[in-house]
Amino acid sequence: MRLRYIELFHAVLTTGSLTGAANLLNISQPAASKALQQAEQQLGFALFSRVRGRLLPTEQALLLRQRIEKIIQELNELQRLTANMSLTDSCPLRVTCTPALAQSLVPDAVTLLRKIFPGTSVELFTQHSAVMCESLLLHETDIGLTLQDTGRQNLCREPLCRGQVMVIAPPDWWSVAELKRPLPITALAGQPMIGIAVQDALGNMLQSHLAQLSPAPRTPVRVQTYQLAHSLVAQGEGLALVDPFTARRDGGKAVQMRPLDLRMDVVLYAIYRPDSPLNAVQKRFLGLVRQLAQRLLATV
Amino acid sequence: MRLRYIELFHAVLTTGSLTGAANLLNISQPAASKALQQAEQQLGFALFSRVRGRLLPTEQALLLRQRIEKIIQELNELQRLTANMSLTDSCPLRVTCTPALAQSLVPDAVTLLRKIFPGTSVELFTQHSAVMCESLLLHETDIGLTLQDTGRQNLCREPLCRGQVMVIAPPDWWSVAELKRPLPITALAGQPMIGIAVQDALGNMLQSHLAQLSPAPRTPVRVQTYQLAHSLVAQGEGLALVDPFTARRDGGKAVQMRPLDLRMDVVLYAIYRPDSPLNAVQKRFLGLVRQLAQRLLATV
DNA sequence: GCAGGGCCACAACCTTCAGTTATGCAAGTC
DNA sequence: GACTTGCATAACTGAAGGTTGTGGCCCTGC
Numbered sequence: 001m002r003l004r005y006i007e008l009f010h011a012v013l014t015t016g017s018l019t020g021a022a023n024l025l026n027i028s029q030p031a032a033s034k035a036l037q038q039a040e041q042q043l044g045f046a047l048f049s050r051v052r053g054r055l056l057p058t059e060q061a062l063l064l065r066q067r068i069e070k071i072i073q074e075l076n077e078l079q080r081l082t083a084n085m086s087l088t089d090s091c092p093l094r095v096t097c098t099p100a101l102a103q104s105l106v107p108d109a110v111t112l113l114r115k116i117f118p119g120t121s122v123e124l125f126t127q128h129s130a131v132m133c134e135s136l137l138l139h140e141t142d143i144g145l146t147l148q149d150t151g152r153q154n155l156c157r158e159p160l161c162r163g164q165v166m167v168i169a170p171p172d173w174w175s176v177a178e179l180k181r182p183l184p185i186t187a188l189a190g191q192p193m194i195g196i197a198v199q200d201a202l203g204n205m206l207q208s209h210l211a212q213l214s215p216a217p218r219t220p221v222r223v224q225t226y227q228l229a230h231s232l233v234a235q236g237e238g239l240a241l242v243d244p245f246t247a248r249r250d251g252g253k254a255v256q257m258r259p260l261d262l263r264m265d266v267v268l269y270a271i272y273r274p275d276s277p278l279n280a281v282q283k284r285f286l287g288l289v290r291q292l293a294q295r296l297l298a299t300v
Numbered sequence: 301m302r303l304r305y306i307e308l309f310h311a312v313l314t315t316g317s318l319t320g321a322a323n324l325l326n327i328s329q330p331a332a333s334k335a336l337q338q339a340e341q342q343l344g345f346a347l348f349s350r351v352r353g354r355l356l357p358t359e360q361a362l363l364l365r366q367r368i369e370k371i372i373q374e375l376n377e378l379q380r381l382t383a384n385m386s387l388t389d390s391c392p393l394r395v396t397c398t399p400a401l402a403q404s405l406v407p408d409a410v411t412l413l414r415k416i417f418p419g420t421s422v423e424l425f426t427q428h429s430a431v432m433c434e435s436l437l438l439h440e441t442d443i444g445l446t447l448q449d450t451g452r453q454n455l456c457r458e459p460l461c462r463g464q465v466m467v468i469a470p471p472d473w474w475s476v477a478e479l480k481r482p483l484p485i486t487a488l489a490g491q492p493m494i495g496i497a498v499q500d501a502l503g504n505m506l507q508s509h510l511a512q513l514s515p516a517p518r519t520p521v522r523v524q525t526y527q528l529a530h531s532l533v534a535q536g537e538g539l540a541l542v543d544p545f546t547a548r549r550d551g552g553k554a555v556q557m558r559p560l561d562l563r564m565d566v567v568l569y570a571i572y573r574p575d576s577p578l579n580a581v582q583k584r585f586l587g588l589v590r591q592l593a594q595r596l597l598a599t600v
Numbered sequence: 601g602c603a604g605g606g607c608c609a610c611a612a613c614c615t616t617c618a619g620t621t622a623t624g625c626a627a628g629t630c
Numbered sequence: 631g632a633c634t635t636g637c638a639t640a641a642c643t644g645a646a647g648g649t650t651g652t653g654g655c656c657c658t659g660c
Binding site for chain 2: 606607
């Protein structure tokens with residue numbers, strides 16, 4: 001089965017028509033038509049049945065679908081990888097971080113770095129953890145910064161600093177005296193909370209803790225990022241459990257925060273490929289991030 | 301990156317030379333040379349450095365290697381699948397089983413089946429479990445018979461019958477009186493044993509039981525299939541733990557056997573694809589296998 | 601040191617096939 | 631019944647991929 005046929009098959013399935021597929025592949029409709037016929041002839045069975053002038057995938061086609069889509073995806077990844085490899089070393093510092101860290105930590109670190117190395121060019125991305133790993137493996141970026149426990153992948157993981165899970169609340173929720181003390185998790189029972197989407201490892205873990213409370217906290221709203229949670233809390237929608245960086249956003253003015261009394265730290269990790277050792281600029285950058293993070297977490 | 305280039309890259313890496321690659325792909329050496337240059341030009345970096353007239357993969361090439369080989373493999377699987385799909389329903393009964401079952405159970409069942417359906421054509425394979433799953437998923441065969449606990453794969457698994465793990469020994473190892481009783485596992489301590497290769501799930505499980513004995517049994521010889529173990533035991537090389545079908549090979553003349561006293565059964569499974577329901581012949585075949593197996597296991 | 605063989609690159613030429621435009625036909629839509 | 635949408639066919643074109651022939655480089659063995 002020629003790659004050409006595979007692409008065409010995929011294009012027809014995604015667009016739903018041969019004409020659409022032809023457009024997707026930037027070829028004319030007759031070219032697509034001919035190619036599809038050749039593919040079917042070579043295979044020995046029909047991929048689509050022509051019913052009332054339309055293409056309808058056959059049973060066999062549906063059996064092939066998953067495999068073909070997997071191959072297409074891997075070819076795309078290969079494409080991305082080779083594209084990035086050809087422009088290797090074009091940029092000394094390519095960093096991706098989660099949205100929570102993109103708020104101030106990473107930009108601040110970049111600013112500091114560019115004072116030390118004025119000429120340096122920098123590329124920044126914000127991505128969620130799964131995409132981040134992919135991006136690193138495909139050489140699109142060189143360093144990832146995340147609060148997630150991104151296991152398994154064959155990537156190096158270096159802890160930069162540790163912090164506490166924080167509870168944030170609308171202004172004037174707690175008294176000044178209370179703010180000093182960690183909040184016992186039981187105090188969250190029955191409270192209105194902003195939930196974090198399931199794909200988040202930390203959020204997931206916290207969620208299972210919360211589920212054991214009785215009455216369980218109400219989480220009518222669920223968001224993907226800690227930043228959204230922060231904003232909603234600031235607007236009085238409820239409490240939220242967030243990382244210590246998000247909690248300190250805006251200098252901690254918009255919301256109140258208290259550490260959660262929990263035997264579990266939030267860890268800021270730097271992740272990178274094991275094969276390519278970090279260069280001097282990258283190492284210095286990580287040093288700055290660590291320094292800034294520690295200083296930030298020291299503030300109340 | 302064109303598929304053509306991918307194949308060429310792979311061929312060069314496996315054969316070690318451009319000429320070899322050209323032969324592998326059934327093209328002339330200059331064609332391969334030109335294609336490789338085009339590939340490198342399109343990529344923007346060299347895949348091989350020409351040193352002393354030879355091709356030496358560059359660092360980048362090695363980074364691509366794994367991904368490319370994965371794609372090649374998946375393309376091959378797709379090829380196999382489509383090849384099998386085009387000759388669909390050509391044969392009503394295509395069965396694959398492990399070597400232990402190919403000894404007598406499966407051939408006997410086929411003989412019986414062909415008395416019931418005289419005209420039926422049958423295809424038999426013997427494969428180890430991992431390959432068996434692959435073969436089923438690629439529509440090369442329709443039914444697999446195995447004693448392994450082939451989990452995860454999205455294949456149906458139907459237990460046909462249960463038996464006991466058997467200990468086999470050279471003739472006259474045990475007294476006639478002993479033969480009736482199950483052998484306690486502790487009796488194997490310090491005994492010379494024939495081991496089963498690690499990839500076997502059952503063998504693996506037994507191995508971990510044996511390892512806890514003290515003194516642990518000696519397993520100087522390790523074999524891949526139960527049949528080999530049987531032959532070695534018959535030649536007096538030691539004891540072996542085998543499935544109940546292998547134990548009864550040759551009518552149980554060449555070796556002595558005793559059930560092992562163990563809270564774990566050997567299960568004979570039929571596995572098949574969930575999407576394609578079994579036809580009448582296939583169902584009848586499984587019925588025969590079950591019947592034969594139960595009868596066989598009832599004998600001492 | 602020189603002949604020979606293995607391996608890669610270049611050149612000139614040829615064939616095939618994927619692409620094009622133009623057109624036809626069937627079926628649904630208003 | 632006119633119009634639109636979508637697939638198939640026909641005739642043509644160009645580029646890509648193939649061929650053979652040749653030359654240079656390097657190692658090897660006499």
